[in-house]
Amino acid sequence: MTLLKPKYKSESRYGKWWYAPHHRLKRLISRAVYHLSYCLLRPKHRQPKIPVADIKRILLIRYDVLGDMAVTMPLISAFHTANPAIKIDVIASTRNRLLIDGDRRVHKVILFQENPAFWFKVWSLRQNNYDLIFSFIDRKPIRQALIGHLAGNRHTLRVSIMRPLKYRAFFDKTIRLIGQSFQHVARRYLHLANEVVEFSKNILDTPIRLDYSPSTVVEAFLEKNTLNHREFLVVNISAGREATKWTTQNFVDLIVAVRRRTAYPIVVICTQADAADAAKIHEAINDSRVVIFPPTKNIFEIVELLSRSLMLITPDTGVVHLASAAQTPVVALYTNIQSGKTAEWTPYQVPHRLVIAPEDALVADIPARVVFDAVASLLDELRALQPPVTSSA
Incomplete structure (x- = not known):
């Protein structure tokens, strides 16, 4: 059996004399960034739950891979079942948009691109008056926060998975779930929605459903x-x-x-x-x-x-x-x-x-x-x- 080298060796940085002060300095910088961004952006951390009947339009940021889009489908199903009038827009990638192109539960698919034209398109989304913008991608939180602030208005609630402290003020809600590392990611997204939206029925057991015709x-x-x-x-x-x-x-x-x-x-x-x-x-x-x-x-x-x-x-x-x-x-x-x-x-x-x-x-x-x-x-x-x-x- 071929084994890889351990991730951390015995002579890792944790034993170095400089590690403790270096770690404390990083924590101080993170707190400073958080408080500065909090003062500038004024996130709505204490926003009460929104009744699902009052939601008219939401935006999902999901421009990664196919499997990630698949495990987001229960969330889309939960919103559509609870309130079929909700318009659900998704920022998707070329790799995962195939799963939602033609899906009747999705109102609009916006293709993510790394060029200036995409950011002008995001700015134009402000006219949609989103009630909620969900950020699910672990990587590059600043980019997702920027999308949320460009596409959203003053009343928009920007919701994210848990982030390091220095990024939390860029979102209105960053939600930590107890035991989240041991929950299926699809169920975690449903829990996240349940923390900010008041549903009339339990949504936590919503399955993965795809909208397609037999082949x-x-x-x-x-x-x-x-x-x-x-x-x-x-x-x-x-x-x-x-x-x-x-x-x-x-x-x-x-x-x-x-x-x-x-x-x-x-x-x-x-x-x-x-x-x-x-x-x-x-x-x-x-x-x-x-x-x-x-x-x-x-x-x-x-x-x-x-x-x-x-x-x-x-x-x-x-x-x-x-x-x-x-x-x-x-x-x-x-x-x-x-x-x-x-x-x-x-x-x-x-x-x-x-x-x-x-x-x-x-x-x-x-x-x-x-x-x-x-x-x-x-x-x-x-x-x-x-x-x-x-x-x-």
Whole structure:
């Protein structure tokens, strides 16, 4: 097993003679920045909850990746269900706008761009008179605060996830949730909304729902390969980060084990960049019941395929959350390297198994047999959940 070096060595900066005064100086500077920005911006920290019926328009700042947009969908659903008249605008990126383009719950999608034209567009949003602006992205809080102040008016409430002290005065509400590192991020966003908006019903169990039409491409693919509803498994071989990639040989070993011991057909999915690896896996296995779904840029074709499958097996990537939207059980592979708390990004409200690499190890270091054990365990649970077949007299 390949292990990375520990993040902190014994001779780390914490033992240096200069660390304590240096740390105190940073805290003093943070407090000074906070108090100065507080005096200039006068954030509405003590604003009472707003009744959801009084909200007319909100703006969500969500210009990051696909998975982050997916876990924000419960919040969009909660607002739309509580008050269908609310107009919800979203600042999205080219990578995640595919998930909300055409969504009837979203009034307008503004594409984030790093050029002056974007900032003029943000300034023009002031005429929308937003009641709430939500900032969900961890990185670059100053940029998000600037968007909030340019797009909002005096009555707008700017709400953010918890920030370091020096950034908190840039937002009207920065909300810390008890045990937030151990909550799923979708539920955390719902808690955040619940802290500033008065809903008439509980919203904390709102699922991930996507607004799309069934795909004829998927229907034709399943018919061509004689794949029945909920009687095949999907294996995703693509991952967004090097730390979460699993090896081609591991995928081969896993699929062979699944086919030998369960006989379930397998559908392999991947991005266009990993199409060659998918072909190698298919050639190495040489099994007619292992097929490749053609790489596609249509996210909803993947969602439709997952909704027809029995289970998804995948490294940690945005497809995990698409499976949650499709209500499909998941076996997911995780590493703690270059990522936040695993509990924040697990499958949401679906049966699942997590296979986590040892500390400081990559997903590639997880053996195929360990993943197969997780697959077998989840299959046993799914069989137990199936209603018993009753024979008619």
